Amino acid sequence: MHQSPPPIQGPTTDSFWRSSPHSLDDHRTSQDVPPEVDICVIGAGFAGASTVHHILDICKSQGQPRPRILILEARQACSGATGRNGGHIKPDPCHRPSSLAATHGIKVAAECAAFEAQNLSAVKKFVEDEGIDCEFTLTRAVDAFMSDAVCDKVMASVDMLRRNHVPVMSDVHFAKGSDAEVLSGVKGAKGCISYSAGHLFPYKLTLQLLSRAIDAGVNLQTHTPVISVAADTDGFITVTTSRGSVKARTVVYATNAYTSSLLPEFAGKIIPVRGMCSHISPTKKPAPHLPSTYIIRWSDSNYDYLIPRLDSSIILGGARSIFYHDLDSWYNNVDDGQLIEAGKSHFDGYMQRVFSGWEDSGAYTSKLWTGNKANDIDWTVMGYSSDLMPFIGAVPGKKQQFIVAGFTGHGMPQIFLAAKGIASMIIDNADFKSTGIPTVYQVTCSRLDSKQNSVVQS
Ligand SMILES: Cc1cc2nc3c(=O)[nH]c(=O)nc-3n(C[C@H](O)[C@H](O)[C@H](O)COP(=O)(O)OP(=O)(O)OC[C@H]3O[C@@H](n4cnc5c(N)ncnc54)[C@H](O)[C@@H]3O)c2cc1C
Structure with missing residues (x-):
């Protein structure tokens, strides 16, 4: 495996978050690097x-x-x-812990899940104590499961983690069938879980x-x-x-x-891995209120995530279905200059297709930060x-x-x-x-x- 190149300099499709750069964006405290x-x-x-x-x-x-x-x-x-990124500060109480339980045992799974939950509390406390203006919002995350297979697998994980008294599970609510569709607002959801999460302006x-x-x-x-x-x-x-x-x-x-x-x-x-994110704006305001953040899980490895902002716009990321089959387009790839035209078609109309009540919202992709213009070099790298x-x-x-x-x-x-x-x-x-x-x-x-x-x- 090759070493990663250093960070790429160059023009880029900037993210929604970086639309209005802070005065320190290009800051140098001293003229020269100190000795x-x-x-x-x-x-x-x-x-x-x-x-x-x-x-x-x-x-x-x-x-x-x-x-x-x-x-x-x-x-x-x-x-x-x-x-x-998506600005989602979402401790994972179930998906990651159940994989960790299989590979490292239940103690490690519980330890990692607790650490994530502690981070959410620590960031919340810091932001509140210090009056940091970063639009921090404490909310519930909803993971919606879009097939019976995914739903059954998660239900088994929830049972296993509960049986083993993994403490974070006390914050998890599981719903199935029509209850899940109503609770999540996601059309056709077969099941869902909800748990504490946050979102902010990273x-x-x-x-x-x-x-x-x-x-x-x-x-x-x-x-x-x-x-x-x-x-x-x-x-x-x-x-x-x-x-x-x-x-x-x-x-x-x-x-x-x-x-x-x-x-x-x-x-x-x-390993540098490419990601994709977008900002969605409804044409008709106010758009239907979405009270939670979301993961829409289509399969084990294919999911989208969604963070409703308080101004009715949405941060929507993922779109793995359109590029994960092509390993070279996302794996060990720090240069996002290649086009992912399909990204726009995935995000356009997403809210109308997936969320109840959004059919007439006129929601459209107002920003997509994956270098969707020729010659752009994108830095969207995990x-x-x-x-x-x-x-x-x-x-x-x-x-x-x-x-x-x-x-x-x-x-x-x-x-x-x-x-x-x-x-x-x-x-x-x-x-x-x-x-x-x-x-x-x-x-x-x-x-x-x-x-x-x-x-x-x-
Ligand atoms: C599209 C996308 C969506 C995401 N969504 C989420 C999300 O919703 N929730 C979540 O938890 N995580 C998300 N992530 C992941 C999350 O953004 C990262 O885990 C996190 O921001 C990593 O922070 P960091 O400081 O380690 O890395 P970075 O923010 O990448 O900072 C590393 C910095 O190091 C600098 N650097 C590297 N090498 C050198 C060098 N040689 N010399 C000088 N500087 C150097 C880089 O320029 C860079 O600025 C997402 C990531 C992407 C790309």
């Missing part, structure tokens, strides 16, 4: 920004002096997956984390790709960028799909992990180098507390086990040596 820092964080997405937030927070709460922190970002602030959240960090003295350098990282004999780590080098005591890779361009041991472990677990913790064999990446298209309900764990490993020298991050997420040599590739298998 020496304590901590260098590579990547200014949700993972990088959260790591810096927690480092500052721990230092503040312990009355410690703030370390000198530098954030290096190849492109604009929050221009990667975080600035282009770009606003991340830019506010970055803004607060800059106010606290952190140096952010956008449009500064890191080219290489090398340990020196004097205890420093030299980080070489397109604009000069910096010596750091500690390095954090919050580099998502592009990790293996800097850490070759992650080639084939964190970092899928070969064993479907994030890679978190110290990089084996690399002193004072940490990674928080590989969230497999499901980072929003995992990153905030994963980053908190990384921050305590750096500042308090905390042991991985004490951080509360699921043990199976720890980076180990055996995970890096494994030949397993669950992405293609699944």
